[in-house]
Amino acid sequence: MIEASLPIGVFDSGMGGLTVLKELQSAMPAESFIYLGDSARLPYGNKSAHTVQQYALQASSELVSRGVKALVVACNTASAAALPQLTEQFAPLPVFGVIEPGARIAAQAAAQGSVLVLATEGTVMDGAYQRALLATNPKLKIHARACPLWVTLAEQGYASDTPESVTITEALLSHAVRGFQTSHLTVLLGCTHFPIFRDKLRTHLKAGVKIVDSAQTTAQQVAYALGRVAGRVGDKNHGQIKFLATDGVERFQRVGAYFFGQAIEAAELVVL
DSSP: OOOTTSOEEEEESSSTTHHHHHHHHHHOTTOOEEEEEOTTSOOOTTSOHHHHHHHHHHHHHHHHHTOOSEEEEOOHHHHHHHHHHHHHHTTTSOEEOSHHHHHHHHHHHHTTSEEEEEEOHHHHHHTHHHHHHHHHOTTOEEEEEEOTTHHHHHHTTTTSOOHHHHHHHHHHHHHHTTTOOOSSEEEEEOSTTGGGGHHHHHTTSOTTOEEEESHHHHHHHHHHHHHTSTTSSOOSOOOOEEEEESSOHHHHHHHHHHHHSSOOOOOEEOOO
């Protein structure tokens, strides 16, 4: 039996998964976590599926080697390309992705309307969100648009309100939703980096448009699943988080605070 006192492992290509970690911590404040940001090799979204699978396996192996009771793939591209392989590789360790929870909520929100998936090139080309949405609601009309520069903007701190940031970011956000100016629309943010643009994106959409991301729903799924398995949920208020990054530790701490919503006091440099 996996010890309840072990932390939950979370990884992403960089800092976007910190939005998922934030929700996981909120949903399970008694739990401890280890977060790994593969900042040396981001973005994953323009890599081949084979390469993403290799990266995801290496990141997951690092977390598992440190002792975790569950693994959360807090990266849409890695979830699309590598979740089945990771689930098989690390069984019986529970492995969670971010695509299915977000797609389920978006499909419910859209009802009989349309869903616009904004994601990395890799996630869009894989079609994982399209399949997950249709599996929940086959009557949906689904559109998908790759936003290859959004991850870079987010990782470079362009979510701020400096004049330079506003000019570049607003142009890209406007382009992403061009042609979708209808109130009968649900926008699914198919990358964990994208929620930090939510407020800015809303100004480019008509009133009534719903925006969905997978961070909160993934956290709820993980909390529910672990709660149903004896020996998987801690009973003490640990609440500790260890941060790992594969490059740029100081920058990871500084920019990561935008995603995590609080200061990151320390991070360890690791080589995969």
